[in-house]
Amino acid sequence: MDIVEELLNHNKLALAKGITAVENEYDNAVEIMTKIYPRTGHAYVIGITGPPGAGKSTMTDKIAKEYSKRGFTVGIVAIDPTSPYSGGAILGDRIRMMDLTADEKIFVRSMATRGSLGGLSQKTGDAVKLMDAYGMDRIIVETVGVGQSEVDIVKTADTSMVVVIPGMGDDIQAIKAGILEIGDLFTINKADRDGTDKLNIEIEMMLELNPEYHGWRPPINRTIASKGIGIEAVVDSIEEHKKYLEESGKLAEIRKARTKSEVTAMLNDRVNRYIDEKVVNTKAFDEQIVKMQTREIEPYSVVDEIVAKVLK
Amino acid sequence: MAIKVLVAKPGLDGHDRGAKVVARALRDAGFEVIYTGIRLTPEQIAEAALQDDVQVVALSLLSGAHNTLFPKVVELLKAKGLNDVLVLGGGVIPDADIPGLKAAGIKEVFTPGTPTTAIVDCIKANVK
Numbered sequence: 058m059d060i061v062e063e064l065l066n067h068n069k070l071a072l073a074k075g076i077t078a079v080e081n082e083y084d085n086a087v088e089i090m091t092k093i094y095p096r097t098g099h100a101y102v103i104g105i106t107g108p109p110g111a112g113k114s115t116m117t118d119k120i121a122k123e124y125s126k127r128g129f130t131v132g133i134v135a136i137d138p139t140s141p142y143s144g145g146a147i148l149g150d151r152i153r154m155m156d157l158t159a160d161e162k163i164f165v166r167s168m169a170t171r172g173s174l175g176g177l178s179q180k181t182g183d184a185v186k187l188m189d190a191y192g193m194d195r196i197i198v199e200t201v202g203v204g205q206s207e208v209d210i211v212k213t214a215d216t217s218m219v220v221v222i223p224g225m226g227d228d229i230q231a232i233k234a235g236i237l238e239i240g241d242l243f244t245i246n247k248a249d250r251d252g253t254d255k256l257n258i259e260i261e262m263m264l265e266l267n268p269e270y271h272g273w274r275p276p277i278n279r280t281i282a283s284k285g286i287g288i289e290a291v292v293d294s295i296e297e298h299k300k301y302l303e304e305s306g307k308l309a310e311i312r313k314a315r316t317k318s319e320v321t322a323m324l325n326d327r328v329n330r331y332i333d334e335k336v337v338n339t340k341a342f343d344e345q346i347v348k349m350q351t352r353e354i355e356p357y358s359v360v361d362e363i364v365a366k367v368l369k
Numbered sequence: 370m371a372i373k374v375l376v377a378k379p380g381l382d383g384h385d386r387g388a389k390v391v392a393r394a395l396r397d398a399g400f401e402v403i404y405t406g407i408r409l410t411p412e413q414i415a416e417a418a419l420q421d422d423v424q425v426v427a428l429s430l431l432s433g434a435h436n437t438l439f440p441k442v443v444e445l446l447k448a449k450g451l452n453d454v455l456v457l458g459g460g461v462i463p464d465a466d467i468p469g470l471k472a473a474g475i476k477e478v479f480t481p482g483t484p485t486t487a488i489v490d491c492i493k494a495n496v497k
Contacts, residue, residue, distance in 0.1 A: 070450050073422040081370040144371060145396035151417060152406040158416035167421050169371065169401045 060085070061092045064191055069164060072191045076166055079183040090183060093190035098312075100132070100189035100196045101299055104214030106176060106236060109202025111220040112246040114153035115282040116291075117199045121154070121163050123292045124195050130162045132188030132196040136178055139169040146170075150199060164188065175209030176200040182213055182319060205235035212318055215311060216298045218242040218291070221260070223252030237263060240275050242294050248279035248287070273301050328368070335367055371401045372496050374425040377414045378407045379442060382432035387459065391427065394485035400492070411438055415445035418454060424496045427488070428475075430460040440473035447474075455495050457488070 060078065063071035075093075079086045103120075105113050114135065121131045135150035146169035157163045166188075168178045177200060188196050200210050211217050219240035243260050245253055260277055276294045280287035302308035336342050348354045376392045378385060385407050392402045403421050405414065418426050426446065428439055439458050446454050458470060459479040467478045477491050 070419060073420055077422045139371075139401075140396060143397045144399045146371070146401045147392055147396050148401060148403045148421075151403055151421075155405060155409060155413050155417070158413045158420070165417075165420055167403050171371075 061089055064093065064187065065096060067192060072164060072187060073166070075187045076180075076184045079187065080168065080178075080180045090186065093187060096190040097186045098189065100185070100193050101216075102185055102196045102198060102214045103295055104198045104200065104210035104217040105220060106200040106203050106207075106210045106217065106239075107220035107246075108204070108222075108225065111202070111222050112280075112282045113199050113202070113220055114150040116220055116244065116246060116280065116288075117150070117197050118154045118157060119282050119285050119288045120292055120295075121157055121197060122160075123288050125160050125162045127292070129194040130192060131164075132185070132191070132193035133157075133163065133165040133199065134168055134181055134184050134188070134196070135165065135199040136168050136170060136176070136181065136201050138201045139171050141172075164191070164193070170201060173209075174207065176203045176207030177209045177213060185213065203236055208236060208239050211239045212315060215302065215308060216241045216295050218244055218295070220244045220246050221256065222247045223250045223256045238267075241273065241298050242275055242291070243277045244287075244291055245277065245279045246282050249281050253279065272305055273298065332367065336363055371399060372425065372492060373401045373403065373421060373423040374427055374492065375403045375405060375414070375418050375421060375423045376427045376429070377405045377409050377417070378429050379409050379411055379414055379438040380430055380432050380434045381408060382430065383407045384431045385429070387431070388427075388429040391429065391459065391485060391488060394489065395427075395492070398489040398492075400489075411441040411445050414442050415449055415451070418446060419449050419451060423454065425455045425457065425492055427457045427459065430458070430462075433461075435460065435462050436466055436469065439470055439475050443474035455492065457491065459483070459488075 058071060060071050060075045064075050075089055078089055105117055107113050117133060117135065121133060124131045137146055137148045137150060139146045148167035148169060151165060151167055154165050157165055166184060168181060168184065170178045173179050181198060185196050185198065198210060198213055200207065217239050219236055221243065245256055257277055264275060278287055278291045278294055280291060345354065345359055349356055374395050376388055378388055392404045395402045403423060405417055414426065426442065428442060430438060435458060443456050456475050457477050458475045462478055462480055470478055476495060479488055
């Protein structure tokens with residue numbers, strides 16, 4: 058099967074195989090990405106993040122259905138953590154999305170973090186590009202359940218939505234740095250629970266105190282995702298944010314910054330691998346490390362020498 | 370690279386303890402397990418297997434409908450072009466039914482009392 062040709066032809070199996078090739082860094086991965094790159098840039102990418110148990114998967118399921126109802130095709134990348142001990146993972150986001158398998162317009166892919174710590178997997182960006190080239194209008198990236206500092210989603214998504222639930226802590230949580238700073242949209246899920254009004258006020262206060270907003274004030278929606286309540290308003294808000302970014306020219310800025318950060322990451326990766334091969338995995342380097350243990354040599358000049366020699 | 374396994378319960382029984390124990394054991398063996406939950410149709414399972422491009426589909430069933438539902442999953446996987454997916458079955462399945470299930474493309478059937486290591490070993494032996 059010619060993965061690229063078939064993928065561009067809307068063959069779902071080819072899309073699935075393409076993501077596997079990229080995720081596992083098969084020999085054909087670079088060739089696939091090279092060929093599909095010119096066909097990307099059309100999809101609008103929505104990030105959904107929030108703490109474990111906030112309802113991200115259920116929300117993703119319902120948002121995808123609403124988009125489908127409005128005539129859009131939807132790709133979903135749902136990420137769950139890899140065990141640092143066994144290297145295995147249980148990817149359970151799909152449990153909430155099994156209905157979507159019957160919808161021809163929707164494609165769901167589960168991914169494990171495989172060691173990445175920012176809430177995404179290293180290959181999330183490439184999986185998004187493959188779905189983009191396949192022809193998805195909207196791509197939803199659902200992060201792992203995050204704590205306070207896993208904010209990589211903002212580098213991948215055009216619109217980032219933070220899902221929160223009542224009862225997770227007092228208002229000092231809301232003024233800390235971290236995930237609450239990255240929301241273009243906030244959604245209070247499980248909004249039939251006690252504490253919803255209080256949480257709403259706390260987020261409002263946090264937003265009031267933020268001097269950074271130029272033109273876009275993040276809306277706060279309330280949902281009960283398991284019952285599908287409030288989902289239409291969330292999708293409306295996402296589309297309003299999209300319109301705002303397009304009309305203000307900010308979407309172009311965001312995407313330029315994203316390309317720059319992606320290419321920088323690729324360069325760093327290439328340089329790291331080169332250094333591993335030429336320096337770190339050599340006998341000479343091991344010997345130098347041993348000499349450092351007895352303080353015969355010190356690391357700072359060694360690093361200077363290596364950089365001067367290897368990266369000239 | 371991590372082997373990907375889809376764990377699913379086709380049909381109408383909701384007894385998922387066994388499937389969850391197996392999912393956990395496979396995770397601890399270093400596999401990436403896509404856990405899809407209970408009360409699924411063969412079509413949902415096959416489509417999820419396609420989208421997640423798994424190497425293994427592990428089916429758990431305690432309702433007695435295995436002779437109908439297991440072969441149906443195999444058939445749908447093939448219809449979707451997934452010809453080299455390893456399909457395993459587990460649950461309360463009479464010995465007399467096992468040869469028929471194997472003939473229908475279920476590589477191995479695990480009945481109550483099986484150590485989870487037997488399932489891990491079977492997957493390792495059959496997936497490159």
